[in-house]
Amino acid sequence: MAILVYAEHDNASLKKATLNTITAATQIGGDVHVLVAGSGCAAVADEAAKVVGVSKVLLADNAAYANQLAENISLLVNELAADYSHVVAPATTTGKNFLPRVAALSNVSMISDITAVVDANTFDRPIYAGNATATVKSSEDKILVTVRGTAFDAAAAEGGSAAVEAVATAADLGKSSFVGEELAKSDRPELTSAEIIVSGGRALASGENFEKVIEPLADKLGAAVGASRAAVDAGFVPNDLQVGQTGKVVAPSLYIACGISGAIQHLAGMGDSKVIVAINTDPEAPIASVADYFLEADLFEAVPEMTSKL
Ligand code: FAD
Numbered sequence: 001m002a003i004l005v006y007a008e009h010d011n012a013s014l015k016k017a018t019l020n021t022i023t024a025a026t027q028i029g030g031d032v033h034v035l036v037a038g039s040g041c042a043a044v045a046d047e048a049a050k051v052v053g054v055s056k057v058l059l060a061d062n063a064a065y066a067n068q069l070a071e072n073i074s075l076l077v078n079e080l081a082a083d084y085s086h087v088v089a090p091a092t093t094t095g096k097n098f099l100p101r102v103a104a105l106s107n108v109s110m111i112s113d114i115t116a117v118v119d120a121n122t123f124d125r126p127i128y129a130g131n132a133t134a135t136v137k138s139s140e141d142k143i144l145v146t147v148r149g150t151a152f153d154a155a156a157a158e159g160g161s162a163a164v165e166a167v168a169t170a171a172d173l174g175k176s177s178f179v180g181e182e183l184a185k186s187d188r189p190e191l192t193s194a195e196i197i198v199s200g201g202r203a204l205a206s207g208e209n210f211e212k213v214i215e216p217l218a219d220k221l222g223a224a225v226g227a228s229r230a231a232v233d234a235g236f237v238p239n240d241l242q243v244g245q246t247g248k249v250v251a252p253s254l255y256i257a258c259g260i261s262g263a264i265q266h267l268a269g270m271g272d273s274k275v276i277v278a279i280n281t282d283p284e285a286p287i288a289s290v291a292d293y294f295l296e297a298d299l300f301e302a303v304p305e306m307t308s309k310l
Helices: 016-028 042-049 070-083 093-106 207-221 229-233 264-270 299-309
Strands: 002-006 032-038 056-061 084-090 110-114 116-119 122-127 132-137 143-147 163-166 196-200 224-227 254-258 275-280 293-296
Touching: 002 016, 002 070, 002 093, 016 032, 016 084, 016 116, 016 143, 032 042, 032 070, 042 056, 042 163, 070 084, 070 093, 084 093, 093 110, 093 143, 110 122, 196 207, 207 224, 207 254, 207 299, 224 229, 275 299
Parallel strands: 002 032, 002 084, 032 056, 056 163, 084 143, 110 143, 196 224, 196 254, 254 275, 275 293
Antiparallel strands: 116 122, 122 132
C-alpha cells in the first residue's frame, strides 16, 4: 500500500516542512501520495506534483478545508487513510493538531515527532527533552507518524511529474469555525526555516534591549530572531519566537545564543544547529558544552561590536 503525506500550505504555496516530510515518506518505502486539502489551492497541488518522489497528488479543494480546521481535516484523512499503510504529516502545529484525531477515529496509536526511519514499522523519536532516543516499532496495520522536519533533508521541489487527482469527499462537521487570525508580520526569515538565528535570553532584561542589541545583528546577518523561554515569559518578545522543548525546534547553519544559559529544555530545540556560537559572561554556563565557539563576554558590549564590524 502507498503512503499518504499531508501537505502543509497556505492555499497559495507549499510549506517547506512538507518537503522534509516527503523525504521521510520515501525512506519508509512505497508509493508516496500527497494530500493537498484546502480551498482554492490548485496551485499548491501543482507545486506538490513537481516534488521528486511524489507519485500522485490528491486535491481536496473545498470551502470546508479553507482554514484546515483539525475537525474537518481529520475526518477527511481518516476516510482516505483506508487505502494507505501510512499517514505521514509534518510535526507542525497543524500536524500535531489533526493527526491525533485521525488516530482516535481509526483506533490506532500514533508515533509523534520521528527523527529517523529504521524500517517501514520502526522509527526513532526523541524522549526526555531530547536526552534519549526511543526506537519505536509499531505492530499495527496502519501507521500514523508526524515528522520532525529538521531531522530530514528537504525533497527536491522540482523534477517530479505526478498526476493530480481530485478528491470528491467534503466533510464539514460544523463543530468549529474559523474566526480570524493575527499573523506577526516580519521581513525577517521564519524561525524554523532560517539559515541563521540570533537568540536572546533573560540577560537581555527588556524588550527594548532585544530591539537595540539582538535585532540589528539579526538584520545584518539576514537572520531570524529567537529567544529562550525566560525571555518570552518575561514578556520581552512574543512566544512564537521561543526555541526549545515547548517552543520551536530549529536546526540552522548558525545559531548565536546571547545571554542564554543553555538549559536542557532550550538545547532540545536548537542542539542540532550546525554551528553554535554562545556569548555569555559565565564560562560555566551549560551552553558552553554544546557551543562550537564560546565568547566569554558581556553581550551588551560584544553584540553591538560584532554588528558594527559586519
Ligand atoms: P537563564 O538561565 O537565567 O540564563 C541567563 C544567562 O545569561 C546566564 O547563563 C548568564 O550567565 C548570562 N548572562 C547574564 N548577563 C549577561 C550579559 N550581560 N552578557 C552575557 N551573558 C549574560 N526554556 C527554553 O528556552 N525553551 C523552552 O522551550 C523551554 N521549555 C521548558 C519546558 C519545561 C517543562 C520547563 C520546566 C522549562 C522549560 N524552559 C524552556 C525553561 C528552561 O528550563 C530555562 O529556565 C530557560 O531556558 C532559561 O532561559 P535563559 O537561558 O534565558 O535564562
